[in-house]
Amino acid sequence: MGLIFAKLWSLFGSQEHKVIIVGLDNAGKTTILYQFLMNEVVHTSPTIGSNVEEIVVKNTHFLMWDIGGQESLRSSWNTYYSNTEFIILVVDSIDRERLSITKEELYRMLAHEDLRKAAVLIFANKQDMKGCMTAAEISAYLTLSSIKDHPWHIQSCCALTGEGLCQGLEWMTSRIGVR
Numbered sequence: 001m002g003l004i005f006a007k008l009w010s011l012f013g014s015q016e017h018k019v020i021i022v023g024l025d026n027a028g029k030t031t032i033l034y035q036f037l038m039n040e041v042v043h044t045s046p047t048i049g050s051n052v053e054e055i056v057v058k059n060t061h062f063l064m065w066d067i068g069g070q071e072s073l074r075s076s077w078n079t080y081y082s083n084t085e086f087i088i089l090v091v092d093s094i095d096r097e098r099l100s101i102t103k104e105e106l107y108r109m110l111a112h113e114d115l116r117k118a119a120v121l122i123f124a125n126k127q128d129m130k131g132c133m134t135a136a137e138i139s140a141y142l143t144l145s146s147i148k149d150h151p152w153h154i155q156s157c158c159a160l161t162g163e164g165l166c167q168g169l170e171w172m173t174s175r176i177g178v179r
């Protein structure tokens with residue numbers, strides 16, 4: 001009975017899809033989460049631990065975990081991995097110096113057993129900043145085209161205006177049911 005109910009529940013699109021939002025400190029993860037939720041910019045301070053919110057897009061329910069990105073917190077990211085369907089990796093497009101650290105973190109995550117089935121959306125955030133890297137530059141640096149075992153997509157965005165965020169969510173909803 002429980003199984004039938006679970007199947008019907010998933011058929012009607014009320015199943016929740018787990019998402020983790022990761023990236024280095026100051027990348028804009030919390031700003032993005034609350035833009036998704038409220039369509040506005042909230043005042044943030046560095047996240048210690050995580051924030052979690054349910055975001056509904058066209059009848060698709062995402063449970064989004066925004067995880068603190070400071071160095072000391074990164075070793076705990078893996079405690080959030082189980083049952084994750086989507087990784088949103090937020091990159092600060094002006095932070096050239098630390099893109100190599102983001103790359104290390106990305107490939108460490110992709111190698112993790114619990115994230116084997118996860119799709120990856122990369123947000124090239126802070127596109128409003130003068131002299132920032134483009135999504136194409138970030139894609140090349142992160143060698144995204146070499147990733148064959150996870151679906152991935154890169155989207156440029158500006159969390160302050162919300163530009164690009166909907167397109168990212170649309171890619172995520174388009175992936176549901178593909179696997």
Ligand SMILES: Nc1nc2c(ncn2[C@@H]2O[C@H](COP(=O)(O)OP(=O)(O)OP(=O)(O)O)[C@@H](O)[C@H]2O)c(=O)[nH]1
Nearest residue numbers: 025026027028029030031044046047069126158159
């Ligand atoms: N110019 C600009 N600033 C942004 C953008 N997105 C976020 N910020 C700013 O970047 C700073 C950090 O944003 P947060 O959302 O707190 O960053 P975070 O990734 O959650 O950081 P941690 O919680 O420490 O991991 C804040 O001052 C934001 O207002 C953007 O698109 N453009």
Ligand SMILES: [Mg+2]
Nearest residue numbers: 029030046047
């Ligand atoms: Mg935060």
